[in-house]
Amino acid sequence: MPETATASGGTPLPVVSFLKIPETGSPYLEGLRCDECKAVFLDERTTCSSCGTRDKLSALRLSDKGSLYVFSIVYRSFPGVKVPYISAIVDLEGGGTVKGNLVGIDPDPAKLKLGMAVRTIYEIAPTKDRAGNEYLTYYFTPQEA
Amino acid sequence: MSDVYILGTDMIKFGRFPDKSVPQLGAQAALMALDDAGLTINDMQALYCGNLLQAGAMVGQRVLQQIGMTGIPVVNCSNACATGATAFREGWTAIKAGLYDLVLVVGVEQMGKAGLLGGAGGGDGIPTEGLLGSRTMPAVFAEAGMEHTRKYGTTFEQFAKISVKNHHHSTKNPKSMYRIETPLEQVMGAEMISYPNTKLMCSVNVDGAAAAVIASERKARELGMRRAVKVSASILTSDPYTERDLAMPDVNTCTRRAAAAAYEMAGLGAEDVDLVELHDCFATAEILHYENLGLCKDGEAGRLIDEKQTYLGGRIPVNVSGGLLSKGHPLGATGVANIYEVSTHLRGEAGERQVEGAKVGMTHVIGLGSACAIHLLEKVG
Numbered sequence: 200m201p202e203t204a205t206a207s208g209g210t211p212l213p214v215v216s217f218l219k220i221p222e223t224g225s226p227y228l229e230g231l232r233c234d235e236c237k238a239v240f241l242d243e244r245t246t247c248s249s250c251g252t253r254d255k256l257s258a259l260r261l262s263d264k265g266s267l268y269v270f271s272i273v274y275r276s277f278p279g280v281k282v283p284y285i286s287a288i289v290d291l292e293g294g295g296t297v298k299g300n301l302v303g304i305d306p307d308p309a310k311l312k313l314g315m316a317v318r319t320i321y322e323i324a325p326t327k328d329r330a331g332n333e334y335l336t337y338y339f340t341p342q343e344a
Numbered sequence: 345m346s347d348v349y350i351l352g353t354d355m356i357k358f359g360r361f362p363d364k365s366v367p368q369l370g371a372q373a374a375l376m377a378l379d380d381a382g383l384t385i386n387d388m389q390a391l392y393c394g395n396l397l398q399a400g401a402m403v404g405q406r407v408l409q410q411i412g413m414t415g416i417p418v419v420n421c422s423n424a425c426a427t428g429a430t431a432f433r434e435g436w437t438a439i440k441a442g443l444y445d446l447v448l449v450v451g452v453e454q455m456g457k458a459g460l461l462g463g464a465g466g467g468d469g470i471p472t473e474g475l476l477g478s479r480t481m482p483a484v485f486a487e488a489g490m491e492h493t494r495k496y497g498t499t500f501e502q503f504a505k506i507s508v509k510n511h512h513h514s515t516k517n518p519k520s521m522y523r524i525e526t527p528l529e530q531v532m533g534a535e536m537i538s539y540p541n542t543k544l545m546c547s548v549n550v551d552g553a554a555a556a557v558i559a560s561e562r563k564a565r566e567l568g569m570r571r572a573v574k575v576s577a578s579i580l581t582s583d584p585y586t587e588r589d590l591a592m593p594d595v596n597t598c599t600r601r602a603a604a605a606a607y608e609m610a611g612l613g614a615e616d617v618d619l620v621e622l623h624d625c626f627a628t629a630e631i632l633h634y635e636n637l638g639l640c641k642d643g644e645a646g647r648l649i650d651e652k653q654t655y656l657g658g659r660i661p662v663n664v665s666g667g668l669l670s671k672g673h674p675l676g677a678t679g680v681a682n683i684y685e686v687s688t689h690l691r692g693e694a695g696e697r698q699v700e701g702a703k704v705g706m707t708h709v710i711g712l713g714s715a716c717a718i719h720l721l722e723k724v725g
Binding site for chain 2: 212214215238240241242248249268269270271272273274275276277279280281282283284286287288290296297298299300308313314324325326327328334336337
């Protein structure tokens with residue numbers, strides 16, 4: 200079960216605007232798909248930057264299943280970021296390519312298979328903002344049993 | 345429309361100069377290029393100055409404060425790592441438009457001990473660097489390299505060989521920041537930054553400046569063409585929409601388009617190019633650009649480096665200057681420094697690292713976000 204309640208029982212904020220936290224049901228990622236050319240975007244916009252069509256973008260609930268397109272394993276980062284971690288580019292089924300951390304598997308290139316099946320999970324992020332708000336974030340994890 | 349010629353060009357040796365200011369570094373290179381052309385600042389009709397980290401701070405005007413406040417038009421350019429080449433292209437464009445006969449181009453950057461670049465993401469909320477993947481440059485270019493691995497099985501070792509080559513080349517370049525041989529085991533065993541890029545597979549943050557004096561054909565003929573270098577193509581592209589570009593920056597499509605346009609503009613093909621200074625911001629990037637620039641067919645880049653075809657003396661020498669990996673990558677200066685390097689070979693003045701008989705050279709830079717600038721330069725006469 201996804202953990203969407205904060206420690207104090209409140210509702211967390213989404214870490215990015217394309218992460219949706221509905222009143223009831225599980226959180227999900229949502230993109231905008233161009234009705235004309237089917238390009239999928241993750242940010243807020245009114246124009247498709249692939250075909251230029253205006254005002255014909257429809258909300259698309261992204262699948263929680265996808266495949267690992269490519270990755271890198273990050274060893275050096277800014278203070279406060281725990282390394283090493285896997286930076287992943289994931290193609291989601293039905294459209295949408297999303298960047299995120301791949302967790303639940305050793306950050307070892309020998310263990311990572313390009314194209315492996317992954318799924319999206321949602322958890323409370325390890326850091327809060329300056330006002331003390333908690334955030335819900337997404338990760339990817341291998342789809343294996 | 346007039347062709348454009350390089351009449352003078354030079355660069356300072358890249359390094360770390362905390363006691364100098366950005367305009368001082370730019371001024372140094374400017375005077376060197378003017379001396380190389382046998383001209384003075386009073387002869388220049390415009391200045392195009394490329395600098396990224398002080399883009400809002402009138403670096404071009406402050407260079408003129410150092411070397412001659414002649415009141416000429418100054419344009420300060422920024423285009424990420426394509427800044428210097430963009431400044432050069434703007435000068436080229438103005439000459440082609442018939443506005444000027446003589447233009448000074450300067451690229452300068454002072455990076456101090458700048459560490460990881462990219463990954464900044466301010467604003468509301470919490471930092472997402474390291475939470476939603478990494479947007480640092482080593483990671484972005486590592487992912488780009490892994491796409492090549494996915495398609496063609498390119499290995500960590502093959503990427504590492506790029507660094508071995510460029511560090512080896514730099515031992516012959518007195519302008520390079522580092523001039524040290526780095527054997528393969530040392531490159532692969534260096535601190536891992538973002539797999540597969542180790543520390544020795546990442547470009548060096550340095551201070552540097554390079555400059556060029558460019559002229560209309562009419563002016564070049566008047567002043568003398570003996571050491572002139574012809575600009576046969578100047579191309580700039582941004583990244584067109586591709587499926588994953590917004591999540592995973594695509595440095596391939598913008599480069600391929602720019603290369604095709606450059607070859608067409610110059611009436612040349614990849615087979616005509618004698619040397620290339622391309623954007624090896626990370627060792628993984630150089631592999632991609634072998635194919636993007638048409639130096640080999642898709643899928644053959646690994647073989648190219650395995651067979652040492654891009655070494656000095658090989659079929660198509662790439663980054664004989666030592667590249668961004670060893671010579672250094674002062675962001676705003678790199679695009680002009682590449683032009684200096686290729687010009688030097690075309691003039692037969694590259695000494696120990698001279699590519700014999702060089703007649704045509706290519707320079708290539710990528711600014712993430714994205715911009716790609718390619719120039720084709722030709723020996724005159």
